[in-house]
Amino acid sequence: MESKPPGDDVEKVVTINRDQSASREWTRLLAQFAETRDKAEYVQLFRHFAPKVKGYIVRLGLTDATAEELMQETMLAVWNKAHLYNPSKAAASTWIFTLARNQSIDWMRRQKYPEYELEDWHVGEDEGDAGEQSVLSDRMAGAIKTLPENQAQVIHMSFFEGRSHQEIADRIGIPLGSVKSRLRLAADKLKTIWRAEV
Secondary structure (H helix, E strand, O other): OOOOOOOHHHHHHHHHHHHHHHHHHHHHHHHHHHHHOOHHHHHHHHHHHHHHHHHHHHHOOOOHHHHHHHHHHHHHHHHHHHHHOOOOOOOHHHHHHHHHHHHHHHHHHHHHOOOOOOOOOOOOOOOOOHHHHHHHHHHHHHHHHOOOHHHHHHHHHHHHOOOOHHHHHHHHOOOHHHHHHHHHHHHHHHHHHHHHHO
């Protein structure tokens, strides 16, 4: 076994246990709110997650005002869709940040692409954006190849396999905080690469 400075492992274990305990508590509260629809429980969820969701959206590259709007939409979705939450499938934070990501993606699509009515636009079987999608997929695959192996691994497991952060941590045998750190570093590098190529 590797020799580590005294107390190093203890500090990590305490931090991991505290994080996991807090995560379980928020998961329990969201599941409870899904059943009771208690406004006080929702206020607790809102106060805890709203600033984190806004920060996450800002890190996606959107303006502060847009992030505020999308955070409000996300937290409204928490209120409206809480009955769909399944605590056995995802932690509260995973579920809420997925809602935020979807809100952000929808907003970006609305900003960049015009919408057509079916009567105005017909896409045949061999038409559409398959070519554009292929170019984007190749570009993203190339960007991911430039990442260190440990970062590419967690990106692949999270976004392509759809695994939760905890599932990734369990699968590759690293702390949950390390998974989150690797994902954050990888996302920052991918954003830099993506913007440089535009």
